Amino acid sequence: MLENLNLDWSIPINSMPLLLSGIKWTIIIAAVGLFFGFIIGAVVGLGRTSKNKLLFWLSTIYVEAIRGTPILVQALYLYFGVNQVLQQTVGFRIGSETAGIIAIAINSGAYIAEIVRGSIQSIEKGQVEAGRSLGLSSFKTFYYIVWPQAFKRMIPPLGNQFIISLKDTSLFAVIAVGELLRQGQMVVATTFAAFEIYTVVGLLYLVLTLTISLVLRRIERRLEVD
């Protein structure tokens, strides 16, 4: 039975340069997207804790809309939908990779917003009361007392989101981004070595995500001041 097994591991090895060129985009899109995603998430997350009704509802609508739709739909909407409108009105288009970054930013932003909100709201009211009673303004209490503690609590779920967003980049083949999976699919299309190539592609993603996990663990340990 195993004699019919005909695997050729030289194929993934020979196509490594092509696969690595894909990893370049996977990392760039994930990293840049998450950078902006964190900014969006922090702002929207604060909006979600706000007493101001308008800010609260705008933030809530954003979070529910983005969390409630698949990121693939968001990417297609952006690249084929929004681009169509932009093309016809202002004659400008968003490129594939840019669309990927925007999709990651908007998508992770929604999830990060909830992470931010949850962490902030988990800080005991006593901390805020203590800060205010010491004469610190609302802003200073937040900036010096609440945020540093909340940030520490955000690290594990943020790391989780980083891993998720990194894997989400694999969907962007549909908007012509030459990321890792797309490169792998192209090699399979010409060599038909599906087993070997997808094994290697999976392992490459694993290398990326495990790296994030390890860095995360290091950071968590560093911040264990108590």
Next chain:
Amino acid sequence: MKLFKKLFLLVVVLALVFGLTACGSTAEKDTASGDADNKDVAKIVVGCDTSFVPFEFLNESTGEYEGFDIDMWDAIAQELGVEYELKPMDFNGLIPALQSGSIDVAIAGMTIKDERKEKVDFARAYYDAGLMVLVRADNEDIKGVDDLNGKVVTTKTGTTSYDYSIAVEGVKEVKPFPNIDGAYLELINGGADAVIFDSPNVLYFAANKGKDRVKPVGELLDGQQYGIAFPKGSALVEDVNTVLEEMFVNGKYDEIYEKWFGQKPLSIPSA
């Protein structure tokens, strides 16, 4: 808390039950009857592309797949007396599916080429085609494949069109999409200057959904033949060849061809 735990357990059990029964039924579907006698009870699984007009495509109103390939296979299956089920899937997944045995036949406007012949067996060619360049209707600089210097070409991943496009001299960039619809959209929206793809699909698109927005230019490039693919060593190949030969002479081929291409076949594909 007790109620919550019970509900949770119930959900887990239900999920397992459904999961196992789903496994059971897909395992059944995967036993392909590749080399058994043609009057087998088990259905033959026929893979095709999800969208490749006019060979196979979804009729939005009826929800059924139709097209030249669909009609051709249906005619062949009737002659052979076999029952089959159609499985539209990602074009680039068809050959791996034949290799792994999850489908018995693949008919998808697939060009017969040597690299594919190493992995699967083809019955004799059933359609003569070529590639065609498509540009936006208002484009005046590109009149054919020789005018693509410094231009962006888009096409479908893993196809002969892709192989052809990357070999054209002077092309600035080739942007492949998993499905040709993406490439057509890209052309219309201005993200690429030209599409290079299979002539029947290009012409059909230009005459229908792409009317007044795109136009084919230049002549038929890179003549190629489409074939029906089978797992290596499949006994169906010989039977299908016999039926195809009959269809080429008894008028059935002409009938199906005219239905989808609006004219008599320009040529009968050579064996």
